């Protein structure tokens with residue numbers, strides 16, 4: 439089945455007061471993928487996710503969730519998506535089990551189909567099922583938000599900065615859960631994150647938005663190779679000082695005595711870098727190249743002009 443889990447066309451949002459948070463986004467998210475939505479602070483990520491979740495009203499455009507048009511079929515489109523919001527908006531007077539019951543009621547999940555115990559176990563809250571939300575730690579509240587997003591067994595799960603400011607243990611638990619939901623149930627996952635290495639590791643496909651507009655949309659692998667930033671690392675025959683920077687080649691000396699040359703493949707050849715090294719009288723014992731990482735892609739696409 440090749441199908442889009444989400445289809446967005448011409449999506450615009452202008453907040454009261456005039457802030458244009460989304461300036462016409464077209465985007466499709468393939469079913470079954472783990473999809474990363476990246477962008478600097480204020481880019482419009484949460485606005486987009488909150489529109490998908492039905493929490494923010496769009497100004498213009500079309501949103502389809504699992505084939506259901508958000509305007510024509512609001513009930514079906516809402517049932518297909520579960521959202522773990524960025525904000526910790528929990529009612530302090532509910533217990534985790536109570537919160538899941540309320541959520542299940544809101545989504546019309548019949549009592550017989552409710553899987554509260556299974557979901558609480560999955561997020562590691564089985565021991566806290568009867569504790570009041572106000573007594574839960576920040577990490578536990580985040581887990582409860584994930585649990586709530588899963589109550590109606592949505593086809594699409596959206597996580598808005600799920601690991602911002604959480605400890606390593608919780609982060610690992612979250613990613614394990616996300617991988618399992620994607621692998622075992624074929625759930626489509628959309629996530630935003632600040633941690634680019636996380637996106638690189640988790641996401642099959644990535645969209646980058648900046649100032650409310652889409653600036654990149656590709657497989658993670660393609661994004662990484664399309665970039666022309668290169669690093670060549672040279673180990674000299676014997677200890678020596680680094681050759682100088684040029685306009686096109688930036689030189690860093692590393693702690694292990696190797697030199698890292700950063701350059702752009704489109705304007706500088708590897709041969710030119712080697713020539714620069716030889717011209718400095720340096721004999722080369724070993725040489726290797728390093729791949730650009732998502733950080734480089736991200737910076738080159740979102741650098742403010």
Ligand code: ADP
Nearest residue numbers: 453457459477478479480481482483484485486
């Ligand atoms: P991100 O999640 O990528 O950091 P947001 O979607 O939260 O970005 O915000 C996009 C822009 O819209 C920002 O400039 C933000 O200040 C503005 N914004 C977000 N929510 C509101 C709101 N409720 N009212 C007015 N402006 C808002």
Ligand code: MG
Nearest residue numbers: 483484485524
């Ligand atoms: Mg946000």
